[in-house]
Amino acid sequence: MPCCEALTHKHSLDLKEKHFSLGELIRLAESEKVPFSTIAIAEAMAKEDKSRQEVLADALSQFSHNLRALEIGITSGKSFLLGSVGSDLVNGEALPILNDRFLNRAVVYTLGTEVGNHEIGLRPCAGTGDSCPYTGLLRALREENIGEDKLAVMAALILKIGSYFRAGKQTTGCNMEGYGAGSAITAAVLTELSGGSPSQVAKAIVLALSPTIAVPCTPRVMVSGLCATHIGAAILVGNLAARLVLHSKIPVDVDVDVMLAMAARVHVEAAPVITRINLDYMQPYFKKNSVVESFVDQKVRDQEAAAVRKVEEKARQEVRGFAAASRPLTRCLGDVVVGGSSLAVGSPSNMSRICHALISGKISRIDIELTTDLFVRRAINIPSMLMAAILGAKTDDITTYKSILNSPELKNIVVCITEVKEPEVQRIRITASERSAFLDARNRGGGRVHIVTAEPSMEEATSAAAKMDIHISDT
DSSP: OOOHHHHHHHTHHHHHHOOOOHHHHHHHHHHHTOOHHHHHHHHHHHHHTOOHHHHHHHHHHTTHHHHHHHHHHTTTOOBTTTBTHHHHHHHSTTOTTOSOHHHHHHHHHHHHHHHHHHHHOOOOSSSHHHHHHHHHHHHHHHTTTOOHHHHHHHHHHHHHHHHHHHHHOOSSOGGGTTTHHHHHHHHHHHHHHTTOOHHHHHHHHHHHHGGGTTOOOSSTTOBTTTHHHHHHHHHHHHHHHHHHHHHSOOOOOSOHHHHHHHHHHHHHHHHHHHHHHHHHHHGGGBOOOHHHHTTSOHHHHHHHHHHHHHHHHHHHHHHHHHHHHSOOGGGOSOOOOTTSOIIIIIHHHHHHHHHHHHOBSOEEEEEEEEEHHHHTTHHHHHHHHHHHHHHOOOTTOHHHHHHGGGOHHHHTOEEEEEEEOSTTEEEEEEEESSBOEEEEEEEOSTTOEEEEEEESOHHHHHHHHHHTTOOBOOO
C-alpha cells in the first residue's frame, strides 16, 4: 500500500495543480488501494508543500480552541439556548443518551461543544454548527485510545470533506452545516475507521446526506433547545449510514458528487422559502436579551408578546383542522400499498380505481398525466395505476402488481404517460367502448386523493370512492 509520500511523488503535479471533486479523490484512493484519508493528506502535502507530520499536526491543532470550548461546555458552561445540557448529561448516570459508550460520548460532547460555542465561540468550518459534531467526534475518538497519529488522520479527513461543505454553503441552513455536514463526516470517519474502502466511504456519505437535504436552521439558531437535536442527530445519522454500508449489501447508486452538489443547490434555493415559513411560526420564540430589549420601544415589545399568542392560536386552528380531517383512531391506517410509497403509488393508484369504477365496456386507451416528482417515479407507480385502471385492483394486490405489465389485458390498450410541471397534479383518462371517464386530482399522502374535477360527474366519483373506502381529501 503506497504511503502519503509515495502518492505525493507519484501524483505530484495533479495533486498540486488540479481541483479534484470529492468523488474524484475517492476514486483515486480506490485505484491506489489506500484509505481516502491517505489521498486527502497526500493532496495537502502537495498543495501546501508540507510533510505528512506537518499536515497532521496542523490539522489537529485547528481543533484546539474547539476542544477547549467543549471542555467548558461539559463543565461550567451555560448556553443561552441549550442551558447546561453538556454538564447535565456528563454528570448524569452513564451518560443517558445511548447504551453504546462511544456514541454516547460523541453525542454528549457534540452538545457540550455547542454550549461552549455560546461561551467562548468556535472556529467555524461551513459554520459553527458542523464544528460541534466534528469536535465531539474527535474527543470521543481520543478517549477510545486510537493514538494521536490516527486521531490526526481523522482530523485531516474531517477537514478535507468539511472544506467542500464550507465552499458549498451560501446561506442559512443546517443541511450544509451542523446536521448535513456533521452527518456526512461522521459517516466517513466511522466507515474508514472500521476498515471501509473509499467507495464505502462515498456510499456512507450519500446515505448520511439524504435525510438532511433542505433542513433549515432552527431558524437562524435563535430558538431554545431545537439545535440540540440537529447537531446530536448528525452523530446518530452518520453512524447509521456507516453501519448500513459496512454490514449490509444495501444498494447505493447515487454518485457522492451528485449528492453533495444537490444538497448545496437545494440549500440555496429552498432556504429563503423554508426560512420565511420558519420565521412565521418560530420568531415569537426567539431568545431575547433583557438589556438589549430595554433599548426597544415598549409598544414594539408588547406587539411581539401578542404575536406569540396569535401564532399559537393560528397553529391550534390548523391542527384542529387536521383532527377534523382525520379518520377514527381504530381505522387510521390505510390499505397496504405495494410499490413502496403511499404518496407516489397509493394516491395515484386510488385515483385510478375511482376512474375504473366510472367506466363501462372494453378499454382501448389510458392517458396518464403526472407531476414531475410522480413522473420520475413511474417505475413504481405505473404498474399499480394500470392494474387499478384496467382491473380495479386494490393497492395491496402484490400478485397483479408484479404481473400487470405482461398481462394479456394490457396488450390491446394504448397507454400514454406524460409529465406536467404543476405540483401535485395526477390525472387519468380511461377511454372505453361504452362509457369513458376522467379524473383530475391532486396527490395526497397516505393513499388519499383530492379530486378537482371528474367525468362523468363529481357525484359519481365521490360516491365510488366512498364505496371503496378511499379517503378523499377536502383540500
